[in-house]
Amino acid sequence: RKEVEQDPGPFNVPEGATVAFNCTYSNSASQSFFWYRQDCRKEPKLLMSVYSSGNEDGRFTAQLNRASQYISLLIRDSKLSDSATYLCVPLRDDKIIFGKGTRLHILP
Amino acid sequence: NAGVTQTPKFQVLKTGQSMTLQCAQDMNHEYMSWYRQDPGMGLRLIHYSVGAGITDQGEVPNGYNVSRSTTEDFPLRLLSAAPSQTSVYFCASSYSRDLILDTQYFGPGTRLTVL
Numbered sequence: 758r759k760e761v762e763q764d765p766g767p768f769n770v771p772e773g774a775t776v777a778f779n780c781t782y783s784n785s786a787s788q789s790f791f792w793y794r795q796d797c798r799k800e801p802k803l804l805m806s807v808y809s810s811g812n813e814d815g816r817f818t819a820q821l822n823r824a825s826q827y828i829s830l831l832i833r834d835s836k837l838s839d840s841a842t843y844l845c846v847p848l849r850d851d852k853i854i855f856g857k858g859t860r861l862h863i864l865p
Numbered sequence: 866n867a868g869v870t871q872t873p874k875f876q877v878l879k880t881g882q883s884m885t886l887q888c889a890q891d892m893n894h895e896y897m898s899w900y901r902q903d904p905g906m907g908l909r910l911i912h913y914s915v916g917a918g919i920t921d922q923g924e925v926p927n928g929y930n931v932s933r934s935t936t937e938d939f940p941l942r943l944l945s946a947a948p949s950q951t952s953v954y955f956c957a958s959s960y961s962r963d964l965i966l967d968t969q970y971f972g973p974g975t976r977l978t979v980l
Contacts, residue, residue, distance in 0.1 A: 761907065789965045800955055800971035801908065844907070851962050853969070855900075855907035 760784055761856035763845050769862045770835055777831040778859045780845030787847035790828050792819055795842045795858065804830075804843070835863045867891050869972035871956050877978045878946040886941040886975050888956030894970075896962045897939040898923070899931065901952040902974075908955065914939055915962050946979045953977070 763780045770776045782790075790807035805812065807819040807828050818831040832839055840863045845856035872887045890897065898913035910923030914933040928950060930942040939958075943950060954975045960967040 765905075791964075798974075800973055802971070803968050806965075848964055851964070853910070853964055855909075857905060857907045 760854050761845055761847060763856040763859045765857060765859060767860040767862050769864055771864050772835060772837055774835055775831065775833045776835055776861065777829055778843065778861075779827050779829045780856055780859075781825075781827045782845075782847045782854075783826070784847070784849055785823075785826060787849045789848040790819075790821060791846040791848065791853075792817075792828075792830050793844040793846055793855070795844055797841075801844055801855075832861075837863050837865060839863050869956055869958050869970050871954075871972035871975050873975060874973065875976045877980065878943075879980050880947060882946050883942070883944050884946065886943075886954055886956075886977070888939045888941065888972060889937050890939075890958040890970075891937065892958065892960075892970070893936060894958035894960050895936065896960070896967075896969075897933070897956065897958045898969075899929070899939070899941045900955045900957065901925065901950075902955060903952050911941065911954075943977075946977075948979045951977060951979045 760783050792804040793801040794804045795801040805814050807821050811820045816833045820829045842858040842860045844858045869890045895916045899911040900908040902908045909925045912931040914920045917936050920931050956972040957969045959969040
């Protein structure tokens with residue numbers, strides 16, 4: 758089983774809609790988790806950290822389910838500028854593992 | 866602050882040629898790393914450094930060398946380029962290796978093609 762698995766998409770979502778995608782991880786020792794955003798032909802940028810209690814940053818909500826070993830990202834009221842690839846990133850023993858990413862296209 | 870800078874942005878090499886990808890940061894970050902990103906793949910760690918004079922191998926180190934003579938610079942050397950090294954290379958830095966506390970910042974990338 759791969760250490761990090763994400764649905765590659767693409768998710769084609771109309772502007773204003775809510776979209777959610779999950780990421781599963783195989784190593785239960787993973788200590789922390791992050792969502793990164795990567796625009797086409799650009800570098801990855803940290804979107805948000807994922808805390809055990811879940812966290813929210815504006816239109817973005819991240820959740821962690823340790824029992825089922827997945828994290829999720831919810832985007833509400835999606836904007837055209839949200840179109841990007843979203844990378845799931847577990848951290849274990851100072852080792853950061855990048856998922857292959859989920860592509861999101863917001864349609865006007 | 867310029868952040869993390871990488872040069873060149875694009876490079877084409879012939880098999881067997883050597884070159885150095887440059888990476889510099891002006892944020893006084895101790896931790897620096899090199900990743901490669903291939904189509905349909907996640908970023909994979911090549912080498913990293915936790916401070917000047919200290920380097921270590923990541924997940925895919927073969928074919929690459931690094932050095933860290935200063936805090937600011939972390940060049941990546943390809944000694945004899947191979948087509949399998951065609952990729953996009955990202956340099957990243959953070960204040961410390963503790964990525965729970967410290968955000969990792971990425972450079973804009975170098976797109977390398979080896980013919």
